[in-house]
Amino acid sequence: MNSIWNFHTTGHVRFGWGAAAGTGEVARRLGLGNLLVVTDRILEGHGLVDRVVGPLKAEGIRHTVFNGGEPEPTLAAVVQALEVAKGCKPDGVVGLGGGSNMDMAKIVATVLAHGGNPPDYAGEDKIPGPILPVICLPTTAGTGSEVSSALVFTDPGKGMKVSCLSQHLRPCSAIVDPELTLSCPARVTADSGIDALVHAIEAFTATDFGIFEPFAGKQSVYQGANPMADLAARDAIALCGKHLARAVADGTDRLAREKMAYAAMLGGLAFSNAGVALVHGMEYAVASEVHVSHGAGNGLLVPHVMRYNLEAREERFAEIARLLGADTKGMPTRKAAEMAVELVAGLSRQIGIPQRLRDLGMTREQLPVVAERARIERLFRTNPRRPREGEVLRILEEAL
Numbered sequence: 001m002n003s004i005w006n007f008h009t010t011g012h013v014r015f016g017w018g019a020a021a022g023t024g025e026v027a028r029r030l031g032l033g034n035l036l037v038v039t040d041r042i043l044e045g046h047g048l049v050d051r052v053v054g055p056l057k058a059e060g061i062r063h064t065v066f067n068g069g070e071p072e073p074t075l076a077a078v079v080q081a082l083e084v085a086k087g088c089k090p091d092g093v094v095g096l097g098g099g100s101n102m103d104m105a106k107i108v109a110t111v112l113a114h115g116g117n118p119p120d121y122a123g124e125d126k127i128p129g130p131i132l133p134v135i136c137l138p139t140t141a142g143t144g145s146e147v148s149s150a151l152v153f154t155d156p157g158k159g160m161k162v163s164c165l166s167q168h169l170r171p172c173s174a175i176v177d178p179e180l181t182l183s184c185p186a187r188v189t190a191d192s193g194i195d196a197l198v199h200a201i202e203a204f205t206a207t208d209f210g211i212f213e214p215f216a217g218k219q220s221v222y223q224g225a226n227p228m229a230d231l232a233a234r235d236a237i238a239l240c241g242k243h244l245a246r247a248v249a250d251g252t253d254r255l256a257r258e259k260m261a262y263a264a265m266l267g268g269l270a271f272s273n274a275g276v277a278l279v280h281g282m283e284y285a286v287a288s289e290v291h292v293s294h295g296a297g298n299g300l301l302v303p304h305v306m307r308y309n310l311e312a313r314e315e316r317f318a319e320i321a322r323l324l325g326a327d328t329k330g331m332p333t334r335k336a337a338e339m340a341v342e343l344v345a346g347l348s349r350q351i352g353i354p355q356r357l358r359d360l361g362m363t364r365e366q367l368p369v370v371a372e373r374a375r376i377e378r379l380f381r382t383n384p385r386r387p388r389e390g391e392v393l394r395i396l397e398e399a400l
Contacts, residue, residue: 005209005226007273010136010147012173015262017254019177020051020137023094024059026173030133032092034062036085038105039096040069046183048139052096064088069101072161072287072294073153078118081108092133095171098192099143099294102136103151106169109134119155119162124221124378127166134171139180141247141260142192142295144199144268146174149221152294160288160373165221170272176265178258186248190351191295193244193260198298199267200236201306201320201344203229203274205313206382213381222275222382233270234323239263241324241347248351275382278374279305282392285373290360299353300360303345304399308391310337312384317341357400367396 014022027035035056039049044067056063066084070077085093085108093112095105107118109132114121121127136146145151149169155162184192204225206212212224225233239259246256282305283297292300310317317337321328324343328336354360362370371393380386 001210002212003210005223007226007228008149008167008170009269010170010172010174013147013176013265014173015176015265017177017179017258019175020180021055023052023135023137023175024055024057024061026135026175027056027061027092028059030092030135030172032061032133034088034090035092035094036088036090036108037063037065037094037096038069038081038101038108039065039067040101041067043097043139048180048183049096051180052094052137064090069097069104071098071100073100073104075118075153075155078104078107078153082111085112090132092135095134095136095145096139098138098140098188099145099152102138102143102145103153105134105136106131106145106151106171107153107164110164110169118153119157121164122155122162124165126164127168129168131168135173135175136171137175137177137180138261138264140184140188140192141181141257141264142195144196144264144271146171146176147265147268148272150272161284167221174265176261178254178261181257181261182251184251186251187352189251190248190353191293191299192264193240193247193295194299194348194351194353195295196236196260196264196267197240197244197344197347198279198302199271199276200233200240200263201302202276202279203267203270204233204237204320205309205316205384206274206277207384221272222378223273224382225274229270229274232266233274236263236266236270237320237323239266245347245350277379277383278309278387278392281376281379282370282374282396284376285370286357286360286362288373289366289370290362292354292360296353299348300355300357301399303341303348304395306341306344308395309383309385310341357396362400364397364400367393367400371396
């Protein structure tokens with residue numbers, strides 16, 4: 001039994017309505033004088049880029065805007081951002097947007113610091129040292145990338161999404177301003193919000209740190225469920241249960257927006273220490289075969305994976321039911337655990353997440369390929385129940 005756990009987070013968090021107005025001050029305190037802002041044209045059109053660039057100008061900080069960000073970022077988009085970065089030679093990078101833009105900012109900061117190509121850093125603990133300082137401002141409430149040690153992009157060489165994991169990827173500063181999420185469309189609000197819930201659920205039900213098996217001879221970013229990650233995960237689950245549907249139904253609901261921004265950040269803290277698991281591995285593989293946003297894919301798969309994992313984490317699943325508002329007093333643990341699965345599935349349906357893989361256009365003939373691609377060992381290690389031969393395929397068949 002391992003008796004030691006660690007907890008890592010971003011260097012600084014600035015949270016609250018209007019927090020983005022302090023971006024210039026944050027950059028100045030970090031000693032940054034020339035920044036690359038990684039964002040996209042949609043956010044430019046909504047005026048959100050000006051809310052970040054204005055404070056930078058006020059502090060006399062030079063900046064260059066790259067607006068070529070895209071959902072589920074491709075390697076080609078990352079390369080374009082790097083070309084712009086090489087021209088302006090920044091001493092720091094700002095990621096403004098959803099997880100995609102923040103992840104692009106991180107990989108750009110990595111390559112600028114250490115050279116090479118983005119795929120060189122795919123996997124765990126491949127970054128040799130600190131990267132350029134990164135400031136992240138989320139405009140959705142989902143990925144938690146503003147505080148996490150992870151990034152994801154699509155590598156055409158592998159035909160699927162790949163992730164980089166390193167403590168060096170945690171931003172120097174996370175500026176979480178719920179006001180930046182007010183223009184987020186309902187569909188994106190739903191997809192990103194269910195992603196935050198999945199992060200918290202997978203972290204909370206991960207293999208316990210005491211029995212987690214890290215890779216031999218390597219640092220492991222994920223280390224299994226632990227007391228600090230549990231604290232963040234519990235609050236994130238409860239907040240999503242209370243406020244996600246409200247935020248989707250009414251994007252002007254300021255309380256719901258604020259609580260979901262906080263939940264997403266907490267989910268990022270939880271999963272980036274405890275780990276994500278089988279849901280994410282399966283989603284990466286599903287997205288390699290059909291078009292689906294990361295959040296929607298996770299939201300579709302999570303009830304099916306929860307049913308598979310239930311026997312290994314009954315007490316934790318029963319607690320999830322309570323966190324989501326169920327009255328489980330006097331109820332057998334197994335029944336309460338099963339209720340958690342149905343509550344998550346019900347919330348997913350309520351906010352319009354696709355419920356079946358066939359709804360995405362997937363066919364039964366594709367499932368064996370997806371099952372094989374989902375065999376990502378670092379995620380299997382975190383999952384509370386280690387999948388055996390054929391079990392991932394059976395979960396996919398149930399989800400079809």
